[in-house]
Each structure stands twice: as C-alpha cells, then as structure tokens.
Amino acid sequence: MNNHPDVHEIAGYYRYDINHLPVGLELGESALRIVWDDGRRSEYHYLWLRDNCPCHECISELSREQVFEICDVPLTIRPETATLTEDGRLDIVWDHEAHKSRYHPGWLRKHCYSDEAREERVLKPVIWEKGQIDRSLPTYGFADIMEDDGVLLNWLRGQRDYGLCLVEGVPTLPGTVQAIANRISFIRETNFGVLFDVQSKPDANSAAYTTLRLPLHTDLPTRELQPGLQFLHCLVNDASGGESILVDGFRIAEEMREHYPEDFAALSTLPMDFYNKDRDTDYRFRATALKLDSEGNVSEVRIANFLRGPLDLPGGDIAALYKAYRQFMLLTRESRFQYFRQLQAGDMIVFDNRRVLHARNAFDLKAGDRHLQGCYVDRDELLSRIRVLERTYG
C-alpha cells in the first residue's frame, strides 16, 4: 500500500542498504518507536522526523539542501497518521498542514540515535608505541595510491586510524608531494607557502630550516587549526644524522593519564600560549596542549617547545603547568615510544600533525645534502575523501 503516491523524495548521494525491516510501530507523546526485525528498538522524535523529511517541498532539488525550516512548524507537531508500508517505509501525515513524509528503512536504521547505535558508530584510533609501529607500520606504494582508488581508500583509512603511514617508491622529483596530496584534496597553505622545503637555509625563519636538532613537536601550534596531515617527502638524504623520530602523542597522553593524573589534568585544562616569531607574521594561539572531546578522550595534541610564548595564567597555575609540561616532554624522549627512521630518497612519511609528534636529530652537511619537501592537508579533507570513496568502495 502506498499512502503517498504524490511524495517525491530527493535522493542524497548515499544509497542506504536495507539490512533490517521495521516490524512494529508505536506512537508516544513526543516520539514514535520502531521495533526492527532483529529486536532493536529505535525512538524517533516527531520534531526530528519532521525536520528530516526528504520530500521535494522540504529539500531543494537543485542543491539537495533543506529549504524547510523547523521553526516554521509548532513545537508540538505530531503525526495525524503513521504507518509502515509493505516495503518497510515509514509514511507519516502530519497534523500541521497535512504535510506528508516518507522515510526509507535503511536511512532510518542508519540514523537511529539509541545509545547502542551511537556507541557502534564510534571510531577508535589505533594507539601505538615503538613495538607495534615497527611491526605494523601501514606502508603503501606510490604508484598504487596514484592509480587505484581502492588502495587510496585503504591508505587514507590507515592515516585516519594510525596517524602515520609510509609511502614508498615516490619519484624524487620536486613537486611530487603535491600530486599525492591532491589525491585527497587541495593543500592547506600556510606562511611557509603551499609546499615547503626542509633544508638548511642561511635566513632561517624557523628552527626547521637550520641543521639543529628539533625536539618532538606538532607543526604550527601557533595557528588555531593546526594542519592535519603533514607530508614529508625525502628527495635527498646523504647528510650524517638527521634521523626522523615520530611519537604517537595519544600514547604519551595515555601514559600521562595513567601515571601522572594531576599533570594530565593540568595539560588538558590550563592553556599555553604559542607564538610565531617572524618578521612578517605574528601568529599567536592560546590552547591546552591536550584537547579532550566530549567523552574525555584526547582528540588533539598541540606542542612545540620552540614556539611557546610566555605562560599567561593566574600565578597559582604556573607551577602546575610547568610540572606537567616537563613530564610530558620527558616522556616523549623515551625510546620505547619512538618510531625512528633514517628517511631514504623516495620515502614519504605522512602523519596526523595533530596527534603524532615529530622530531629530527641534528645533521651535518659535510657528508652530503639533506632535502625534504612537505605540505599539509587538513583533517576535514581526509575525512571527506574517505566518505566519498566509501560511497563506491564501501
């Protein structure tokens, strides 16, 4: 039975598989409940359902964006009738303007907001230290990434979950880093340009452009949004020293939470100030070194010893933050947490700059040259590309 022959749904870019069908329907005071064929129960509030009506009056056919506004119906809106069709669709006729809505069962199931369904959707990062990453560093070939969208998707999921991957066999042609970054999206430009060349420069405006050792850090903590993915493509590395060191900042944070809970609390609640120190730019940002999400999980690390400004806090907090910051930095120096690699020409490491700290040892140019080329792509772009690829490669 089709109650709604006149309802024309505007399809989104997803197809929703129908893995389960609704078998029961109950109307409550402010929400209806669907019982599924596997016993799961989903509650959908009337306002939520009305807001998500996919019909051609509510959604613009051209942009596929909503034109309906939920503030144009009463708060108390409810169904006049609600029925399940034979093919599992939910049909509603509303008590306001007799508007008709039809919902696809795959869409309804996918957007269920029961505690159980919400828990299933959480993605957890793979947290690592030296042992794990030495055994299982996700590694991909340049040509495969460039030519095969399925490999591209696997690589990007590796980036999302591990925060660090190696790409091998990258032609040592300057600019190649841009080609691979563009497989994801456009590059995040910064004051260091679209691409940056990590080599010793006489007029260094950053510690990166000297031969000095760099302590473990994230890039551009001076910017409100730290760049997400950082690409470092090794073109030449014949100098002595200059080994790359990478540490999972989430692992250090975990260690802090377990063994130094007061310090963990200080780093996640007391902001530090980060300053860029240059002739033509003066970026500053104030944020905690550890950022927690609404569940209390660490979602971001922001740290670079050489880009800190003076702490600017009530006097009582100064000593607590120094104690915590020192403890964090001392942990990053422990080799048990460190992935250590002398990059070779043709290697490219790509890491989540908001999670994985990087460093390099000092190097000496007497033995040869050292030249890395790098760029940034933001986390939004990574996640968007994964979702678009998943429409096809699921």
Next chain:
Amino acid sequence: MNNHPDVHEIAGYYRYDINHLPVGLELGESALRIVWDDGRRSEYHYLWLRDNCPCHECISELSREQVFEICDVPLTIRPETATLTEDGRLDIVWDHEAHKSRYHPGWLRKHCYSDEAREERVLKPVIWEKGQIDRSLPTYGFADIMEDDGVLLNWLRGQRDYGLCLVEGVPTLPGTVQAIANRISFIRETNFGVLFDVQSKPDANSAAYTTLRLPLHTDLPTRELQPGLQFLHCLVNDASGGESILVDGFRIAEEMREHYPEDFAALSTLPMDFYNKDRDTDYRFRATALKLDSEGNVSEVRIANFLRGPLDLPGGDIAALYKAYRQFMLLTRESRFQYFRQLQAGDMIVFDNRRVLHARNAFDLKAGDRHLQGCYVDRDELLSRIRVLERTYG
C-alpha cells in the same frame, strides 16, 4: 652596574617601551616579586623566568626561536643572585650551571600575569543590533586601504571589534576582492575554490548559487574551522530583491542568555551535526551552535539551517536542542537585530563569518543581473596582520 657583560640578548621583533621601572625586588620560595614605581606588584615564578631567558644560548640567533628546554633544568631551580640594574633590568645568576639571564623592564611589565594585568589585556567585541550599526557601521574607502597601512590597520581593527565593515569605491573588476584580501594575507581555499561567484547557476551545488532566499547562517559550518572573514564584493546588482541581511550572532546569543537561559545552555553544550551534500565532497562536522571560551563568553556561532545533518544525540537531549535551535532562529528573524542593505556595484561587505550571520532575500533576474564575488581569510591571518602593523603604527 652591569652584572652580565657577557650576556647577549636576542632581540625579538618588538620594542618594549619602558613606562615603568622596578623599584623593589623580593625573593620568595618559588617566585620573585617586583614592585614597580607606580606601586603595582608582579610575581614571576623562577621556572617561568628561566624558561623565558632571552640570551643567545637559550634562543637561536638565526630563527629567534628557543633552543633551551625547561625540562633540562631541575623543577626547583632558583636564583643564586637576583639584582636590579640602574637602568631597571633584572639580572639573575641561576643556581643551576650558574646560567645568567637578563630581563628588560618593558618586557617584564608587558608579560606580568597578575590578575589585574591579565584583565587589562582582554579585548572585548563591540556587540551591535540594528540601531547601533545603522549609525556607526565602520566604513572605509578602497583606495585608502590599498595605499595606506595606517588605514589598513584601522580597518582591520574594525573587523576584529565589530565583525562587520563596509568598503566603498571598489572597482567592479572581477578579482579585485583578491587584491584587498591579500592586503591581509593569503586566501583560505575551500571546495568552492579560492574565489567564489555568488550568482544563480544551473548546476547549483549550494543554496547560495540559486535565486532562493537564504536564512541567516554562517558559511561552511561543515568545516572544523569555519572561515573567519568573509568578503562579498558586489559587481552587479540590478535584479529585484536579493537584499543582504546581517545579524550579530553575539547579540542573539546575549538575548538567548538573558531571556532563554535553558535554550542558551542547550545550544552551547549539545552538539549539532553539519553536513555538506555534494557529489565530490562530503564534509561533516559536529559542534555546538554556540561556542564558549574559558570565561564563558560566546566566541563563535555556527549555524546554517540548510547544512544540518540529522541530530545524533541521546534521545533525552533531542527535544531540548530543537526547542533551543528554533528559538535562536526565530530571534534572527526579528528586524530589530538586522542590518539590511541592498548592495550596490562597488560595495564590499566584509564580516566575521564565525560571529555575524548573513542572509539574502530571494531575487528575480527579470529586472537585471546579480553577481557577487567572494573569498575567505582566516581569523589567524587577520590577527597576525594587526600585530605586525601595530609594531609600526602602534
């Protein structure tokens, strides 16, 4: 008396004026206290002072960045001696490695972190509604901004404080918006490109590119970092309708806090999901519509009815968030909050997209054409440019 003839300070890019001199010095257990000639007292912790030593051993002369790391000295570090020089400098010899530090009185005063000093440094936005902005919209001439760095600084301070300025006399040549944006810095690229053309398009992938009315919104709430400044340059506007409407989101938030405190709490604690709906991109971000800073002030507004995804919250929160969201949107529709303008060819409005909501009425192309060109520049770039200009124009 110069205790430290061998200390070579690395100058930053600032000059610190000496408006006050230290007249007294006391050493406490973990901090020293300076008494200034105007009676103010400043406390500086020993770790803080050691961390901020400006000497050539602690700071790289090349990059002007710190090479010293605070985790390499004991937590208990303290001065062996601390003295004030005749010209007001603080000289310290530390009990660790007999390191010597020298501090400039202008720098010390500027970085005092007493409650009083910290309070003085807070910048407050100028919050507006229709009356104020009609009387005092900051307005600048294109040629002045392009040629005079002092006017540039005034304009940028206007952007920072009001979140909305008008630029007049802008040549109606496509691309001019880029020239004026580049007076600040580089442009924030998005999936709409570096520049975007707001005109009706047959293949509209956004409501912006139709002739439809747009409700008050921020651009790209689907992105983790919403673009900061939005530039809209009117090249042609002969269509009927299409008036621009701008509302200070901070004013609406203030109204919510005062009159609808429960709704204010819901909007600042319960996240919404924002989805972009396009063939080649699938950006999503989850955040509260109102973001509060650590002092509880609203620091950002994120809202666009047509870019919301289904709410994904525990069932108990759904009704509360709908009630609050509806209330917010109803307030944005009240004309007492709205700046209303039919843009003319040669006008450019520039506004803080993370604060000021914008909208336009539907328009009809029978009477003529309508073409705006726009771009984004991030808040970091605005604030950096202001600081660099202030080095010269104070």
